[in-house]
Amino acid sequence: MCLFSKHYFDPKGFIVAVNDDDEMVGFAHAGFGPNDPHNQVETDTGTTYMIMVRDDLWNSNLPDQLLAQSEAYLRGRGAKVLYGGGINPLNGFYLGLYGGSELPGILLSDEPRRRVFSRNQYRERGRVVILQRDLVRFRPMVNREQRRVAREVNFETLYAPITLNWWNTSVYGSLERIRFFLRRRRQDKVLAYVTFWDIEPLASSWGLRAAGMFDLWVDDEYRRHGYGTYLLGESFKELHKRGITTVETQTMLTNAPAIEFYKNLGFAPIDHGLVYRREARNS
Structure with missing residues (x-):
């Protein structure tokens, strides 16, 4: 489901x-990832989504040879820019198998793969911070602002929300997703929404039930007002009522307002993801 069944999977790239x-x-x-309208694959930019070798072979030249073959395939398809690892929108494979709530590039804790890309002239061009929140001890914030918001909105639930485009359908459509949103009372106006998905099978290897949080949106007019x-x-x-004990999300390390927002809600960083990029050679 996560790999070979994707209709854009190309055996030549494996x-x-x-x-x-x-x-x-x-x-x-x-x-590869999608074009700007997200309605088909775009081959100008490619990535090596995954490198995997037997544990005793990480210090051999096999990972480098596999990376070279991957690069040759990408350049042969027209790629001008090469990335290492999956990162939105280069996120067509391995969601639920690597990283967490979203694909993070290459995890900082994943030393063997970091070494492979680093010694092959890939450079860090961005960094993702991965955050988790324990729900067992979670208590919602209670203050005057939160009581005002509660009086103004209805909290609603939507199962398996419709995806916005072809690419998102391909990536997220088969996942168990749930969306929560706020609708202003006495008006048919959505003020904010957020989507979660069941991080499987990865969460099972962590020994807990976890939900990945993504697609958080608040109407510009209602931002920074507690919504x-x-x-x-x-x-x-x-x-938590549904048995989820941990929520995970991620954002770019440069997004200071988002990080502060999450920390105020009790999120803590657990790892980082490195966005590796290399300019493709012409020969």
Whole structure:
């Protein structure tokens, strides 16, 4: 579901290494993201979504050879810019298998893959901060502003919300998703919404039930007036009722307002993702 069933999966971009006994010992997976309208694949920019080798081979030259083959495939399809790892919008594969709430590039804690890209002239061009919030001890904020917001809005739930375009349907459509939103009372106006998905199968390996948070939106007119805080507070209460014990989200490290907002809600950083990029060679 996460890989081979994607209709834009190209077997030529999935490079497999075998030993003398025809046993698979590693692979690299190259691919692309969407064009600006998000209605088809765009090949000007490509990424090596994944490199995997047997544990005892990370210090060999096999990872570098796999990366070189991945780059050759991407350049052959017309890529001018090469990335390492998956990062939105280069997020067509491995959601739920690597990273967490979203694809983070290459995790800072993932030293073997970081070394492979670093020694092959990939440079960090951005950094993602990954944050988690424990819901077991969560208590929503209570103050005058939050009471005012509660009087003004209805908190509503939508299961399996419609995706906005072809690419988002391809990436998120098969996931178990739920959207919470605030609607102004006596008006048919949505003021804010947020979407969560069940981080599986990755969360099972963590030994907990986790929800990934993405697509948080608050109407410009209502930002910094407590609506986002109220929305997430009510969302976390509802998720906890459904057995979710942890919420994870991520944002760029340069997005200081978002990081401060999340920290005020009790989120704590647990890891970082590195956005690696290399300019493609002409030969």
